[in-house]
Amino acid sequence: VLIIGGGPAGASAAIYAARKGISTGIAAERFGGQVADTMGIENLISVPYTEGPKLVAAMEQNVKEYDVDIMNMQRAEKLIPASRPGMLHQVRLENGATLKARSLVLSTGARWRQMGVPGEEEYRNKGVAYCPHCDGPLFKGKRVAVIGGGNSGVEAAIDLAGIVGHVTLIEFGAEMRADEVLQKKLRSLKNVEIITSGQTTEITGENGKVNGLNYTDRNSGEQHHISLEGVFVQIGLVPNTEWLKGDIELSQHGEIIVNDRNETSIPGVFAAGDATTVPYKQIVISMGEGSKAALSAFDFLIRNSVDESEDEAA
Structure with missing residues (x-):
């Protein structure tokens, strides 16, 4: 399983996938995502108070406890879905490389829509x-x-x-x-x-x-x-899904449409976190959704055979 995005959803998906014994890779533009820009976090259950950078460091350390191939500073550019069941999905990166996997978890998150006025960036997290x-x-x-x-x-x-x-x-x-x-x-x-x-x-x-x-x-x-x-x-969230347009079903707001099992419109491709149609964009919800997506990916993998010729070619 290949996970695209390294925020709370991606980190949770990586841990759950690795614990199931699946060969797991995670490609992220920036491990931690939006959380890295958040200062006071007081609503992560069982943790009375932490700060974004500390939580990101803890998530990364947790992921590294498992056999997960972490590819940081990698921006996804194009999704090439498998042409038929059993074939491998492909994700082309901005650097020209292509990653292949039997199953994908898309957890690219979202970014706050900004006003673009003087002082907004300067006083971010300072008011x-x-x-x-x-x-x-x-x-x-x-x-x-x-x-x-x-x-x-x-x-x-x-x-x-x-x-x-x-x-x-x-x-x-x-x-x-x-x-x-x-x-x-x-x-x-x-x-x-x-x-x-x-x-x-x-x-x-x-x-x-x-x-x-x-x-x-x-x-x-x-x-x-x-x-x-x-x-x-509070002028909206922008999901980081521009690179998926035309290849997967998105909502009118650009969110990846998922069902209660985190399945997308493409068999074997799952999605979790702020990039999806799941409401309430919160760290704890993204963590749960990432876990669900990984469990659904595991279920998909054990129920579907792989095309051996394609697997060998990869």
Whole structure:
């Protein structure tokens, strides 16, 4: 089994596959994925607190305890599905190499959609955050903004309102796009302010930390500044699946469509984690999904024979 992606889903898949005695390889652009960019992690069950880089190091060490061929700094470029049952799937890498395997687990993760405004990258993890579930408690009693009025933005604002001192939600459009039941709940909260037709233009800071943001009223053209300690960007996730388009079934949002056994539209190809249609993008969920995908791959391998001529040629 060949695993593409080295985040929580990929690491879990590698461990579960190796423990089943399967010849296992893992190719990752960056072992750890998004987790490496996360600071405080307080919702990984049985671990009261850790930080992204520490968790990545622990995951990599755990994988290395097994006979797993780790190919780090390798970016997948093209999936070439097996032409018929029993043949080998192929993954072409950006460096020109091609890897072949009887079964694949795709766990390439996703990346937060960024606003692309001054200060966003500079203050990332210094007040700019993308995961309210992960980082919300770090802003207890403070003033924060949520950028985005879709379901994810409004849900984040509702969630944060129970933790922080005050939430300002800024929506680019003339009205929020979230489900009405969520909007009604948000409007009922006393420590929330809603700004529509607002275009965030800059995140400001001082002494290495966020101290506010600037936005433009798109109706009047007036510039405004809001003083706060945190900015949660909630304008969507972008799955790292561009390289799969045309070769595997994706949702309208670009996520790999999977069933409850992590099967994709291609027999022998499984997927797990943030790159898939499974809801709630969380570390602990990705770990479970990676484990499931590996178990499904094992089940597939023991039930399907391999084309010996193709196997020898490989």
